Amino acid sequence: MRFKAAFHYQLKSDVQALLWFYVWGIAGIVVIPLLMWLLFDRSSAYNLNATLPNALTAIVLTIFLIAYGGNTFDGFKVLIQNGIGRKTYFWSKAAVMATIIIAGEVVNALYGLFYVAVVDSRGTVLAFQGFYGKATASPIVSGLITFLITVLFMFCLTMTAMFAGSVLALFSRRTQLILLVGIPILLFIMMFAAAAIDLPRIWQFTWLSTLAEWVSGYHPNVQAGTFNAGAPLISGLIYLGVMTGATYAVNLKLKYPR
Amino acid sequence: MDIQVTNLTKVFGHKVVLKDVNLTIQPNTIYGLLGRNGAGKSTLFNLLTNRLNPTSGNVLVDGQLNKNHDQALGRMYLMSEANLYPPRSRVSEVFELTETLYGQFDQQLAKQLCQQFDLDPRVRVNKLSTGYRSIMKLIVALAVDVDFVFLDEPTLGLDANHRELFYQLLIENYSQRPRTFVISTHLIEEIANMVERVFVLQNGQLTVDDSTEAILAQSYAITGPKADVTAYTAGTNIIGQDQLGHLYVDYVYGPLIADRPIPDTVTVDHIDLQKLFVTLTSQKGGADAI
Numbered sequence A: 001m002r003f004k005a006a007f008h009y010q011l012k013s014d015v016q017a018l019l020w021f022y023v024w025g026i027a028g029i030v031v032i033p034l035l036m037w038l039l040f041d042r043s044s045a046y047n048l049n050a051t052l053p054n055a056l057t058a059i060v061l062t063i064f065l066i067a068y069g070g071n072t073f074d075g076f077k078v079l080i081q082n083g084i085g086r087k088t089y090f091w092s093k094a095a096v097m098a099t100i101i102i103a104g105e106v107v108n109a110l111y112g113l114f115y116v117a118v119v120d121s122r123g124t125v126l127a128f129q130g131f132y133g134k135a136t137a138s139p140i141v142s143g144l145i146t147f148l149i150t151v152l153f154m155f156c157l158t159m160t161a162m163f164a165g166s167v168l169a170l171f172s173r174r175t176q177l178i179l180l181v182g183i184p185i186l187l188f189i190m191m192f193a194a195a196a197i198d199l200p201r202i203w204q205f206t207w208l209s210t211l212a213e214w215v216s217g218y219h220p221n222v223q224a225g226t227f228n229a230g231a232p233l234i235s236g237l238i239y240l241g242v243m244t245g246a247t248y249a250v251n252l253k254l255k256y257p258r
Numbered sequence B: 001m002d003i004q005v006t007n008l009t010k011v012f013g014h015k016v017v018l019k020d021v022n023l024t025i026q027p028n029t030i031y032g033l034l035g036r037n038g039a040g041k042s043t044l045f046n047l048l049t050n051r052l053n054p055t056s057g058n059v060l061v062d063g064q065l066n067k068n069h070d071q072a073l074g075r076m077y078l079m080s081e082a083n084l085y086p087p088r089s090r091v092s093e094v095f096e097l098t099e100t101l102y103g104q105f106d107q108q109l110a111k112q113l114c115q116q117f118d119l120d121p122r123v124r125v126n127k128l129s130t131g132y133r134s135i136m137k138l139i140v141a142l143a144v145d146v147d148f149v150f151l152d153e154p155t156l157g158l159d160a161n162h163r164e165l166f167y168q169l170l171i172e173n174y175s176q177r178p179r180t181f182v183i184s185t186h187l188i189e190e191i192a193n194m195v196e197r198v199f200v201l202q203n204g205q206l207t208v209d210d211s212t213e214a215i216l217a218q219s220y221a222i223t224g225p226k227a228d229v230t231a232y233t234a235g236t237n238i239i240g241q242d243q244l245g246h247l248y249v250d251y252v253y254g255p256l257i258a259d260r261p262i263p264d265t266v267t268v269d270h271i272d273l274q275k276l277f278v279t280l281t282s283q284k285g286g287a288d289a290i
Helices: A002-040 A056-070 A073-081 A086-119 A139-169 A174-198 A197-203 A205-215 A229-251 B039-049 B092-102 B107-118 B129-144 B160-176 B212-217 B225-233 B273-281
Strands: B003-012 B015-025 B030-035 B057-063 B074-081 B148-152 B178-183 B197-202 B205-211 B217-223 B238-244 B248-254 B267-270
Touching: A002 A056, A002 A073, A002 A229, A002 B092, A002 B267, A056 A086, A073 A086, A073 A139, A073 B039, A073 B248, A086 A139, A086 B273, A139 A229, A139 B030, A197 B030, A197 B178, A205 B015, B003 B039, B015 B039, B015 B205, B030 B273, B039 B074, B039 B178, B092 B129, B107 B129, B129 B148, B129 B160, B129 B197, B129 B217, B148 B267, B160 B225, B197 B212, B197 B273, B205 B248, B212 B217, B212 B273, B217 B225, B225 B248
Parallel strands: B030 B178, B030 B197, B074 B148, B148 B178
Antiparallel strands: B003 B015, B003 B057, B197 B205, B217 B248, B217 B267, B238 B248
16 A cells, blocks of 8 residues: 555656656757757758767666666655655665656657657667667567567666665765765776776686676677577576665665764 | 554764663653753654664564554654655645655645645745744644654744644644644743653653653752751752752652651742753753652
8 A cells, every 4th residue: 555655656756757857858969959050050951860869768768767766865755754664665666667667668669660760760779679689580579578678777777776876875965975976086097097907908808708798698609689688688687686685775774864 | 552662772873862762652642752952852753753773672663663664654743853855845745745655634624724824835845934844844744644743843933823823733633633742842831731741851861751740740849948948858859959049949859758847938839841851951950860
């Protein structure tokens, strides 16, 4: 009963936010370039292909999932104020995110179909089509598998954002700010250090490289669209299970005041 | 349905905020939770409603641990200074949100209270003054159907008229729908007539847990010349003293010695809750004296 109430409340507010993300995404990527062309560059013909990205809806959805998946504390404080505990908060939020991912990926696929049919026939319908679009002899089955892998990838990405957001939610705003500023700086320094020691060359010979190849389904005779689809499905499910457990455990430690 | 708190301890870093607190919150009773700043009142509320997890000890709501227990948490509402509602929500949306998440909320009463407090339900939460934000939360506290309402400084920012209106509405609400209210406030004289039981927290420890009637019945101010007063109060539980010119006052919490005659120069009066609290929690009195 309370799960249902928490789910409905969060779904309603998150869907409203997602619609605003779409509005702003379309405004930023499509409308503003069109206005700029109308105002300043009427000498050349307007080219929709150049301004409308194949991944428009996917970009918006991904940014939304990272931002709202990572925003843990705001949801927690509303629910705990209304007598709903951490367990229900976590599972209802995970269910809302899952619902949005599935619906969002259907939107992405429909947009992909529109893009290929109307804007550019060289475009793709699904995000990982280039890897798994020919995984089986049947285009329909391959399409479904690619869709599943895309959804699973988004689940993993969102759960990672939820984990990061839950960890951050344990700290005060000041510490959060230090972490949010400090970690990217640290990564930037590490990137430079890695470049200095020619990490890409070393990378090829490490187990991480082998793992990354296995996770993606790469094999020596691979061709476009024929990566092994089983590997990302299995590794994705394992990763999702581990991240879900870790995020759940961190969520049980949420508190107010921090 | 009651709430049982057993051996509740909360430590923040090296600071022990609550230490081994044991108490029972009975149904359909109005409590006063008294304590000086930093005594641990807000922490106790946050632990009761599981906003915080305890370092040790338990909170049982009708025999069930409150930790992440929606059924137990759904029987309680905590009104505190902190605003945990979405800041851009309108007041009416906060009422709807409460109805959605708690399941039971008297919209009609909320509407009526908004009119009485002159609160516009279309205003956004982040546009409300401190006083009106308190009023919004008080309206939620009175209109939501729960068994335990915890009010942490409920009159923060309210003017005298609004405070009086709130106490009047609280009594009306309590008589129409009896349930438990636990009120924490520094304005003790304003709630003294309505609280049935009192908890006093001092330095994280519960020092008083009794009915208001019983507490006041055993609280005395013995006034007179110092020699006579000290002779009369010898052997009693003196929790504080005052000197007013040549008059000397001993404050006693507990029984007086029955067979000791009262000297003609000495008067024995009961003291009010506010005075008792101040004396109990002052440097002179305090936990050791109880």
